[in-house]
Amino acid sequence: MKTCRIILLAVILLCCERVNAQTEFDIEAFAEELFSLQEEDLDYEQLYENLLQRYLNPIDLNRCSPDDLQSIYILTPLQVSNFFKYRRIYGQFLSIYELQAIPTFDLDTIRKLIPFVTLEKTTEKYSHKLPKRIISEKTAYLIYRHRIYLEKRKGFIPPDTLKNGSLTSRYQGPPGTQYLRIRSQHSGDFSFGITMDRDAGESFTWDPSSRRYGFNFLSYHFTLYDKGPWKQITVGDYQAQYGQGLVFGAGFSVGKGAETITTTRRSSTGIKPYTSSMESGFFRGISATYQKGRFEGSIMVSSAARDANIDSTAVPYRITSLPSNGYHRTASEINRKASANEKDVGININYSSEDRNLQIGINSLMTRFELPYIRDFRNYNGFEFRGQANLLHSAYFSYNYQNHFFFGETALSKSKGVAYVAGIMSSLSKQLDLVLHVRNYDRNFHSFYGNAFGEGSRPINEKGIYLGLSYHPTKQLQWNGYYDQFKFPWMRYRLYSPSSGHEWLQRISYRPKKSMELYFQIREEVKDRNVTAYENDLATYKIQTGRKHNYLLNLDIDISEQFSLRSRxxxxxxxxxxxxxxxxxxxxxxxxAYKKWKWSGRIALFDTDDYDNRQYVYEKNVLWAFSIPSYYGQGMRYYLLAQFKPIRKLSFWLRWARTSYTDRSTISSGLQEVKGTHLSELTFQVRYQFNR
Structure with a gap:
């Protein structure tokens, strides 16, 4: 068998078209494919950062489970099934290029998959001690980014004096943003990272009394992998993803979009280092995963200071809200910075069958705040969490049978609120894939780190059923579609009564050749909303159904290896x-692209009647930065992005972007207000790879 394996690999390398694994992966383009359904209620920066975490922590092909492969939303159930059949017959992979021998694995799929996978040398002996390995690791890099708006916002002009002699509120720092990331990692050995970030308007100062220490935000971690029975040990910042995201849902998840099949379920990817600049949604402390046979046990202990608005007139003091935007520019924003401590203790126990097709696990998470967390009462938030501690338990499973994936999770919070998710993802044939997803989240179910599939941004107060289909009759033609019916049993923010709605999407893609792709997409969303109150009108407490349609026509053409166009x-x-x-x-x-240079540019015209019709369009940005602004009003949007790589170790990016309006003389409002008809931004970034 081993001789046949070597002959097979030789034939693949000699006769098949070789996939270039050394070309730098365009993660922005991959993200755009997943996010091609632009919505106003998605946190694209958080989604992109979570995708980046998957990219920076690749999966070992020789140790991965079906759940691991599904977590990157590239492979169909049939492809995953064929992958494990191949590994079961031939044993461990000798080369990534061996993927070309697996039935249904086409070159386009392999090119997408390669950046997210690796082959660890299980018998590798390290000739240097750990500090030396960290310093000399070939993937070690430093990135520095600076971005600034060229027009001055109101928050940066000198303050006015009010009648009582006090000064109007202003930002306390300079207008530019700063970002610094240092990272060194070796798959299966270690990961070390530091991320520092300062938003526009935040001051760079050392002031322990206001909990500011230079950069406004600092994230750090150190992780060891596969040290004896310990699968991972992390000190610092980390995230956890288990089950379907009812308890631990911090991993990468997209939800509804043009990818109608693979993005509906969550995967148990475990505990991963956190290197994002997002200032919420992570644990800070220590975590460890111990493996014995087919069982894994993980424990997480965290103590982190969270931004909080505190009512100091209450007895005792209480937290009224937990802002997550991370802004600390004005006196009031600085006052809430890291003002309340949160402690978390979590456990996970997970069992995987020998063939990795069956996975069963349980989760528990206790969260305790320094002060009681009691929101100001409104009718719509009457069932939200109120208290100082929350306890959450869940049980989950996933089972892979041939071309079918079954998955589910059920959870119970301290309030007796229940949530459950169940579904099946299946390849009915080589051409047709299907997913059916059912969800129910009680109005009193509370999960601070949950991120399950749904219409809302949190798993609370929602019931729904989702059906997704993907049909590709030929290699050139593909149709994707879904229908989602949902219901909100209780009131929601800006919605005075229980409500319901539905959403559907259809997308047809045609790719006559590798260098050309044309697709058309249509989507309908029907949801209730409050009727705007009118003077002397009793419409204040009425709701009415809104119906929105989105249409998209896109053409991509690669004229040559250096030149490509996109029209939309x-x-x-x-x-x-x-x-x-x-x-x-x-x-x-x-x-x-020409030699050491890469250039990208855009010109866009937009015209919208109102804010409800604003258009979200993905833009290219500097490496590992994501941009998807909304076009609203009348005007033009254009940008120019340049990348220069003078030597192997060093890369530079420079990006200029501007929005010019024809329907206004003032842009934005409040401290973000700009006098004029255009808004321009300039971004500079440098990356240094220490050991290339």
């Missing part, structure tokens, strides 16, 4: 309160 037209209509409004944008992109 987006349009939307919104039917609400006996009025139909609309919006559209026309976008033209150009990309050019």
């Amino acid at each position: 037209v987006q349009m939307s209509t919104f039917d609400y309160h006996q009025e139909i409004t609309k919006g559209y944008t026309i976008v033209q992109d150009l990309n050019f």
Whole structure:
């Protein structure tokens, strides 16, 4: 068998088209494929950062489970099944290029998969001690980024004096943002990282009394992998993902979008280092995973200072809200910085069958705040968490049978609120994939780190059923579609009564050749919302159904290896309160590469009747930064991005972008207000790879 394996690998390398694993992966383009359904209620920066974590922590092909492979949303159930059949027959992979021998694995799929996977040398003997390995690791790098808006916002001009002699509120720091990341990691051995970030308007100061120490935000971690029975030990910042995200849901998850099959379920990827600049949604402390046979046990202990608004007039003091935007620019924002401590203790016990097809686990998480967390009462938040501590338990499973994946999780919070998720993802044939997903989240279910699939951003007060299909009759043609029916049993923010709605999407993609792709997408979303109150009108407590349609036509053409074009037209209509409004944008992109330079540019025209028709369009940005602004009003948007790599170790990026409006003389409001008709930003970034 071993001789046949070597012959097979030799044939693959000699006769098949070779996939270049050394080309730098365009993670921004991959993210755009997953996020091609632009919505106003998605945190794209958080989604992109979580995708980046998956990219920076690749999966070992010789040790991965079906759940691991599904976590990167690339492979269909049939492809995952074929992968494990191949590994079961031939044993461990000798080369990544061996993926080309697996049935249904086409070159396009392999190119997408390679950046997220690796082959660890299980018998590798380290000739240097750990500090030396960290310093000399070939993947070690430093990134520094600076971004600034060229027009001055109101928050940066001198303050005015009020009648009582006090000064108006202003930002206390300079207008530019700063970002610094240092990272060194070796898969299966260690990971070390430091991330520092300062937002525009935040001062760079050392002031322990206001809990500010230079950069506004500092994240750090040190992780050891596979040290005897210890699968991982992490000190510092980390995230956890187990089950379907009802308890631990901090991993990368997209939800509904143009990828209608693989993004609906969550995967148990375990505990991963946290290196993002997002200032919430992570644990800070120590975690460890111990493996014995088919069982794994993980423990997480965390103590972190959270931003909080505190009511000091209450007895005792209480937390009224936990802001997550991470801004500390004004006196009031600085006052809430790291003002309340949160302690968390979590455990996970996980069993995997010998063939890795069956996975069963339990989760528990206790969260305790320094002060009682009691929101100001409103009718819609009457069932939200109120107290000082929350206890959460869940049980989950996933089972892979041939081309079918079954998955589910059920959870119970301290309030007796229950949540459950159940579903099946299946390849019915080589051409047809299906997913069915059922969810129910009680109105009094409380999970601070949950991120389960749903219409809302949190697993609370929602019931729904989702059906997704993907059909590709030929290699050139593909149709994706889904239908999601949902219900909110209790009131929501800005919605005076229980409500329901539905959403569907259809997308047709045509790729006649590798260098060209054309796709058309249509989506409908129907949801209730409050009717705007009118003077002397009793409409204040009425709701009405809104119906929104989004249309998208996109053409990508690679003219040569150096030159590519993208043309896009987006349009939307919104039917609400006996009025139909609309919006559209026309976008033209150009990309050019020559020797050590890469250039990207865009010109976009947009015209929208109102805010409900704003258009979200992905933009290229500097490495590992994500940009998806909304076009609203009338005007133009354009940008130019340049990348220069003078030597192997060093890369530079420079990006200039501007939005010019024709329907206003003032942009934004409050301290973000800009006098004028255009808004420009400039971004500079440098990356140094220490050991390339």
